[in-house]
Amino acid sequence: MKKALIVGLNNYPGCKLAWCDNDAIAMKELIESNGDGSPNFEVIPITDSCTKSNLESAIRKLFADDADIALLYFSGHGADADGGYLCTTDFSENDYGVRMTDILEIVNNSRCKNKVIILDCCFAAKMGESVMLNNNSLLGDGVTIIAASQSWQTSGENSSIQHGIFTELLIQGLKGGAADIGGNITPASLYSFVDQSLGAWQQRPVFKTNISQFLPLRTIQPKVPKSILRKISTYFENPTDEFKLDPSYEYTNAPDVEHSVTEPYADVEHVNVFKELQLFESVGLVEPVGTDHMYFAAMENRSCKLTALGLHYWKLSKDRRF
Template sequence: MSKLLFLFFILFLNINNAFATDKIHLVSVGIADYPGTSNDLTLPAKDAASVKWLYEKNSNAVTTILINSAATKESILSAIRSTFQCSSTDDIVVFFFSGHGYKGGFVAYDGYLSYEEVRQAMSITHCKNKMIFADACFSGKMRQGTTEVKQEHEKSNVMLFLSSRDNETSIERKDMKNGFFTTCLVSALRGKADSNRDRTISAKELFKFVSDNVRALSKNKQHPVMWGHFSDDMPVIVW
């Protein structure tokens, strides 16, 4: 009987390990209140908080959040380095940004932050699964950097998931908790994108769910873009 109980215990541990996630390292940034008043947005701070909350439901998550004036260019890069440097090969690292975007990058609280600077900061980790989620107007323009930047990105293993095409705004409504893209992203990562029900959201599943639902919410005015050198089966989250 004792031998049978021991075998059952080992089997139980193996089942648990099969569903255990590798560690997730997240830096979540949301800037709604830019210097002055003309550039302010409504929901980015809430977007960043929602994404942080989502990942913190995973007991293996390490998260950092920067909101509004705390999200300076140097603070963001420093947070990426410090949060991602302890990741191992099979971990997942995620940089989430909600705020203004520009051709080639993001608008931090105190100025421009290029995609290349973010990619360089993320290179501190040799993790196989690196992701950038951006909920920003015209975020698709990040694909239009210099030829050198494009070549470097194609060699890297960073998945870029951008909220809109280069000629589109990323829609937010005051009656919603989050922008259209973040709303669908959070729903997807909570399990709704898991079409084969294997408890793992892949890059392909994520794109289909978010893209379909953002297009429906926006009445076909906003189209998310996924770009990079990665497998369709790349794990995004185990939920």
């Protein structure tokens, strides 16, 4: 069971934001289903306005049971006072909203197996700022925090994209930019995608976690289907082997194609194998030997071999790990 509370607040008296509701709507639409349309998270959205009492109540309800993943996403104002706040739209000078330390206490005491907090607000890394205190972790088991900015930084919106800068990258990552070869998008891969996409002079995201194994936040159609990926250890019996190619593996090398052809002509079985090898190459698992392209490796009677990443998946295939 996966469930999520998705919050995007704009309607702050005297300091309105423009696109936080857009952030929340886009995040909800993405995580409530996987790339193949199958159900993913059950989502409760809160947009535009929310009181402190209602937000705190919703957070407690989110983390109240033993869900496989409970995800809190917040887009809105953040305050750096008193350990940090997620600001609610009924904030006052003496009470900005829900304290980050109070949220972390709720999360740390939760029975949910994986607790993920994603914050697109100013001073977002105030959440769990001191990861260790007296050699005791402030992050409970299964807790992951992805923050849009450092604890002293603001988080920006972009009117041209009508989203927060950080959330726009989250959206791209969840659509597939952060997916691994198997189509899985985890908190770690999502953070890595965002971190690499932001420049050195922009707000810097922060990743904190106390977890031994990530469950995917979303899955998409894998670039290489698992049924094909499993074959990598059959094409390469040993990890140092090279797979010998010849022109029969190239489907365009056929008499009915109007260009120069050479024997042996395209063979259906070889062509199907070559297409799968080219799939492996497209995701960095295989590389041609002695040339830059698989096409020329075939036409010039060369070969292909496993890359370092290919060796990793060869071992997984050999050990039947997927």
